[in-house]
Amino acid sequence: MRRVLRRSFFDRPTLIVAEELIGKFLVRERDGVRSAHMLTEVEAYDGPKDRASHAFRGRTPRNSVMFGPAGALYVYFTYGMHHMLNVTTGPEDYPAAVLIRGVESIVGPGRLTKALGITRELDRLPATKASGLWFEDRGVVLAPRAIQRTGRIGIAYAGPLWSKRRYRFVRKQE
DNA sequence: TAAGTGATCTCT
DNA sequence: GAGATCACTTAA
Numbered sequence: 198m199r200r201v202l203r204r205s206f207f208d209r210p211t212l213i214v215a216e217e218l219i220g221k222f223l224v225r226e227r228d229g230v231r232s233a234h235m236l237t238e239v240e241a242y243d244g245p246k247d248r249a250s251h252a253f254r255g256r257t258p259r260n261s262v263m264f265g266p267a268g269a270l271y272v273y274f275t276y277g278m279h280h281m282l283n284v285t286t287g288p289e290d291y292p293a294a295v296l297i298r299g300v301e302s303i304v305g306p307g308r309l310t311k312a313l314g315i316t317r318e319l320d321r322l323p324a325t326k327a328s329g330l331w332f333e334d335r336g337v338v339l340a341p342r343a344i345q346r347t348g349r350i351g352i353a354y355a356g357p358l359w360s361k362r363r364y365r366f367v368r369k370q371e
Numbered sequence: 372t373a374a375g376t377g378a379t380c381t382c383t
Numbered sequence: 384g385a386g387a388t389c390a391c392t393t394a395a
Binding site for chain 2: 384385386387388389391392393394395
């Protein structure tokens, strides 16, 4: 069983999409070489009121893809050295996305993009085979208990309310 | 614990 | 245009 996740998967509430992405696969193809990794850590960024979200201060050139249709890649560059990979969720005009923080054997959002060669060339592209980066359901079924929810990382500036919200989903290690 | 690094945003 | 900030990583 191997099914590419389509826009309809992502066009749902962000927290649902985030939780269901754990156990799905991130597939990268470049120069004809394909690799697939199971997602193990993601975070939800949900709507215009989320103080930790890039969209909190409204639409800007960088974040406008978050306001667009679901299932688009949002790749931005930060700290002068790291690319961050997100996929947009929810309906058009509602800014939301899921940050991909880790996959099996690669932990850390910056390390992940470096390992898979993910740069802003992919920003705003749909997460499809044509873009070279997409998501697949490969039939892995995780028990709900196998997924842990915690506060998000690195967003203390957003205040305790938003940093405590359990918007981070991590696959528990056995 | 702090440096590194540069795009992005906010304010002049 | 200037200055601050940043959804991080690594080396110490």
